Amino acid sequence: MHRPEPWHAALDRLQREARPHALASVVGVAGSTPREPGAKMVITPEAVHDTLGGGSFELQVIEAAREALARGEAGTRLEAFPLGGRSGQCCGGYVHVLIELFAGAEMxxxxxxxxxxxxxxxxxxxxxxxxxxxxxxxxxxxxxxxxxxxxxxxxxxxxxxxxxxxxxxxxxxxxxxxxxxxxxxxxxxxxxxxxxxxxxxxxxxxxxxxxxxxxxxxxxxxxxxxxxxxxxxxxxxxxxxxxxxxxxxxxxxxxxxxxxxxKPESERQDRRGVSPETLRETFSPTRD
The missing domain is CATH 3.40.50.720 (NAD(P)-binding Rossmann-like Domain)
Structure with a gap:
């Protein structure tokens, strides 16, 4: 029987092969959610390795990652998933997922x-x-x-x-x-x-x-x-x-x-990753 490949094994293999893939990580949760912070999943255009808990929420993560890979994007993006709204799940929690995109070979x-x-x-x-x-x-x-x-x-x-x-x-x-x-x-x-x-x-x-x-x-x-x-x-x-x-x-x-x-230049070196504005808005407590 073929055993599913865990996310860390898939990530190592895909990095060595320089094939397009994404690493999705739960970085923040509120309320009732399928998985805890630190849960990870690797996504390619053809396959998925490991799980963030299943359901509509996971399908939306996979879809977001694959759409970005199809556009040849690289880098990081932070996605918010209100499970009762955007994902239509009854648990009603809130999940932030960091999606790290690897477009494959640099050249x-x-x-x-x-x-x-x-x-x-x-x-x-x-x-x-x-x-x-x-x-x-x-x-x-x-x-x-x-x-x-x-x-x-x-x-x-x-x-x-x-x-x-x-x-x-x-x-x-x-x-x-x-x-x-x-x-x-x-x-x-x-x-x-x-x-x-x-x-x-x-x-x-x-x-x-x-x-x-x-x-x-x-x-x-x-x-x-x-x-x-x-x-x-x-x-x-x-x-x-x-x-x-x-x-x-x-x-x-x-x-x-x-x-x-x-070699083509990547994104601006002083503006890599998720923008500071997005991180502040996401993780800073709201003030009255």
Missing amino acids: SVALFGAGHVGQALVEVLAPLPWRVLWFDSREDAFPARGAEGERVHRRRIVPGAGGPRVEDAVDSLPAGCHALVMTHDHAEDRALVDALLRRGDCASLGLIGSQSKWASFRRRLGDAGHDAAALDSVRCPIGVPGAAGKRPYEIALAVAAELLTL
């Missing part, structure tokens, strides 16, 4: 190439709360599985009659990912850059190589119909400016540092 990175630099880069990125989609067209290119974590997803580029079917791999990417092209073959690199530019919705696109390599690629990609604005968006060489060193791990560190500069 999605599509890495094309499992050579020395690709392997070193995965090693650097694996501990970060980023989702890495790792591609290679060679049958035995990926190393034996190490401690790369659940956020790294290996994918084979399927071979075709005219070579690797790079368009299928590019079509499988989520919108807004950061693409890095560093395969073992220049023709495959160029085909990938062509397909990624045609797709047109990557947050960034980087190509490993020298300025002379990019000059050759740029000329041929321009002949294939890409305009100057699109070609100017490609970074080559890749890596944070000023970084020196040609060892695979040195290049990987420079590329990871560059990705950090491209």
Whole structure:
């Protein structure tokens, strides 16, 4: 018999996998309520782990969390549930629930190439709360599985009659990912850059190589119909400016540092979490 997963186990797993989820915690109660302060529940778009007491109140918490996750929200929000009013339950108490939203991976990175630099880069990125989609067209290119974590997803580029079917791999990417092209073959690199530019919705696109390599690629990609604005968006060489060193791990560190500069800013650092005004209104005693 399958045992339900408790909230703390589900939270640990979802955090490691960088999948969207919410942690709902009862932080304040008044009157008769289904659960005590400290009760917790984890909510994903597909499942619920543990309980805040059931009934209409719990369904409303789940609905509020899932609506926020569907909008890609992150951060915290405080929800008030008058059980006799908003929730229509006969116990008639009042519950405040803190909903902590985790939108999933902070960034999605599509890495094309499992050579020395690709392997070193995965090693650097694996501990970060980023989702890495790792591609290679060679049958035995990926190393034996190490401690790369659940956020790294290996994918084979399927071979075709005219070579690797790079368009299928590019079509499988989520919108807004950061693409890095560093395969073992220049023709495959160029085909990938062509397909990624045609797709047109990557947050960034980087190509490993020298300025002379990019000059050759740029000329041929321009002949294939890409305009100057699109070609100017490609970074080559890749890596944070000023970084020196040609060892695979040195290049990987420079590329990871560059990705950090491209990471989108979160909410204002001086206004994170539930607003002080909301907390004062919620928890301060009313005065006549």
